[in-house]
Amino acid sequence: MSEVPDNLSYTKDHEWMLIDDDGKVRVGITDYAQDALSDVVFMELPEIGSKFSEGDVMAVAESVKAASDIYAPVSGEIVEVNDKLEESPELINESPYEFGWMVVMISDNKLKNTLDSESYRKLID
Amino acid sequence: MSLRRTPLSKQHIELGAKMVDFAGWEMPIQYSSIITEHNAVRKAAGIFDVSHMGQIFVRGPDAVKFLSYITTWNMERQKDGDCRYCHILNENGHIIDDTILYTINANEYLLVPNASKISEIRDWLLNNSNDFDVTIEDLSDTYFCLALQGPEAPRLLGQHLNTSVNSFQLKTLNEVIVSGTGYTGELGCEIIGPLDQIEFHWEALVDMGAIPIGLGARDTLRLEKGYLLSGQDFKGMETTLETNYAWVIDWDHEFIGREALISQKQTKYPKLSGILLEDRGVLRPGCSVYYNNNKISELTSGSLSPTLRKGIGLSYIDLAIGSKITIVVRGKHLNGRVVRTPFL
Numbered sequence: 001m002s003e004v005p006d007n008l009s010y011t012k013d014h015e016w017m018l019i020d021d022d023g024k025v026r027v028g029i030t031d032y033a034q035d036a037l038s039d040v041v042f043m044e045l046p047e048i049g050s051k052f053s054e055g056d057v058m059a060v061a062e063s064v065k066a067a068s069d070i071y072a073p074v075s076g077e078i079v080e081v082n083d084k085l086e087e088s089p090e091l092i093n094e095s096p097y098e099f100g101w102m103v104v105m106i107s108d109n110k111l112k113n114t115l116d117s118e119s120y121r122k123l124i125d
Numbered sequence: 126m127s128l129r130r131t132p133l134s135k136q137h138i139e140l141g142a143k144m145v146d147f148a149g150w151e152m153p154i155q156y157s158s159i160i161t162e163h164n165a166v167r168k169a170a171g172i173f174d175v176s177h178m179g180q181i182f183v184r185g186p187d188a189v190k191f192l193s194y195i196t197t198w199n200m201e202r203q204k205d206g207d208c209r210y211c212h213i214l215n216e217n218g219h220i221i222d223d224t225i226l227y228t229i230n231a232n233e234y235l236l237v238p239n240a241s242k243i244s245e246i247r248d249w250l251l252n253n254s255n256d257f258d259v260t261i262e263d264l265s266d267t268y269f270c271l272a273l274q275g276p277e278a279p280r281l282l283g284q285h286l287n288t289s290v291n292s293f294q295l296k297t298l299n300e301v302i303v304s305g306t307g308y309t310g311e312l313g314c315e316i317i318g319p320l321d322q323i324e325f326h327w328e329a330l331v332d333m334g335a336i337p338i339g340l341g342a343r344d345t346l347r348l349e350k351g352y353l354l355s356g357q358d359f360k361g362m363e364t365t366l367e368t369n370y371a372w373v374i375d376w377d378h379e380f381i382g383r384e385a386l387i388s389q390k391q392t393k394y395p396k397l398s399g400i401l402l403e404d405r406g407v408l409r410p411g412c413s414v415y416y417n418n419n420k421i422s423e424l425t426s427g428s429l430s431p432t433l434r435k436g437i438g439l440s441y442i443d444l445a446i447g448s449k450i451t452i453v454v455r456g457k458h459l460n461g462r463v464v465r466t467p468f469l
Contacts, residue, residue: 042406062407064345
């Protein structure tokens with residue numbers, strides 16, 4: 001069974017979001033997604049300062065078998081990226097909700113198409 | 126059409142395998158993870174169900190002459206119990222398939238064609254056998270093949286069957302053939318026999334600690350060693366010389382495709398070469414290769430080497446070892462160079 005923490009928001013594309021008090025959005029992929037991808041061996045992350053609209057491809061996670069696009073879950077600007085993933089992309093598999101986070105965004109719109117943990121659990125059931 | 130299953134389907138699924146379509150067979154691509162499985166074979170021992178591979182027996186007084194004519198190797202040079210890797214070519218020198226040829230005895234040989242090539246090879250053998258006193262029997266549907274590979278494999282084989290095999294030698298034990306062969310570059314063996322025995326061998330070896338390995342790691346293991354993948358590194362139009370496997374040719378005998386290879390030998394032609402990515406990234410089959418800003422080829426194979434933690438691939442190019450090239454990965458030119466295979 002995939003882990004789905006209750007304190008996070010989710011997208012249909014298997015990304016999670018943690019919304020900070022100051023409105024910043026921390027983004028990663030879910031336990032279900034990392035399991036489906038299997039060993040992530042390379043992460044291509046966006047540069048700090050780049051801007052994306054919701055649904056844009058903002059990163060790519062490569063496993064041995066395939067490359068998978070990671071979509072911006074909200075529109076906004078990248079203000080932090082997880083540099084550790086360059087050396088240790090396996091953190092995405094080992095710790096998808098903590099050490100395997102990918103980026104922090106400042107969103108210029110309200111979260112719309114997000115799922116709560118219960119809805120996301122139903123999606124992957 | 127529904128996919129064919131090996132008798133171990135139930136075991137694979139119980140072990141948590143992700144099953145995929147491979148050449149019409151439902152096969153395990155991975156059980157735990159490709160990297161973990163890859164490392165298990167390099168450091169301990171893995172077991173592969175490769176029952177989709179073919180088993181074609183050639184028997185009769187002319188078997189040695191016939192197989193020398195059919196393959197790039199002169200089988201007169203083989204002794205009972207020898208295994209030999211060779212290519213089967215058409216008149217143009219193009220590889221139909223590669224196989225290991227097992228000399229069980231001077232009257233009985235076994236070929237192990239790739240799953241997608243079994244019927245083509247069987248028909249090719251039948252259509253070219255008119256002048257030879259041989260019988261050709263395709264037992265692919267009733268035979269299994271398990272590969273036990275890794276530094277710990279000889280110990281497990283000893284524990285399991287109280288036997289050992291040397292590299293590229295075979296033994297027959299009861300109804301099974303145990304050969305010192307494989308597709309990983311590690312010590313180990315392959316066990317081939319009638320299907321009803323597969324569970325006995327699989328379960329015993331898994332119980333002794335052999336780690337089940339899927340086709341995903343089978344691909345990274347073979348690519349690190351520069352071994353060819355049928356249908357990918359050659360798919361009907363490539364010659365043995367182009368694949369850079371001239372060592373499988375014995376020129377001093379008549380065989381189908383020889384004339385074409387002799388003509389090609391006088392010319393310049395691209396050879397399958399190793400590509401090592403110097404930038405971070407993962408190579409994929411089909412990635413374009415550039416030299417001096419000109420596209421020169423595409424990768425036939427590409428992946429990430431779990432051992433080197435670098436992108437590796439194969440491509441037909443005519444450049445010296447060490448040449449700097451770029452490879453286009455998802456629209457970006459990444460730096461790489463031409464290297465000798467095996468990669469390790």
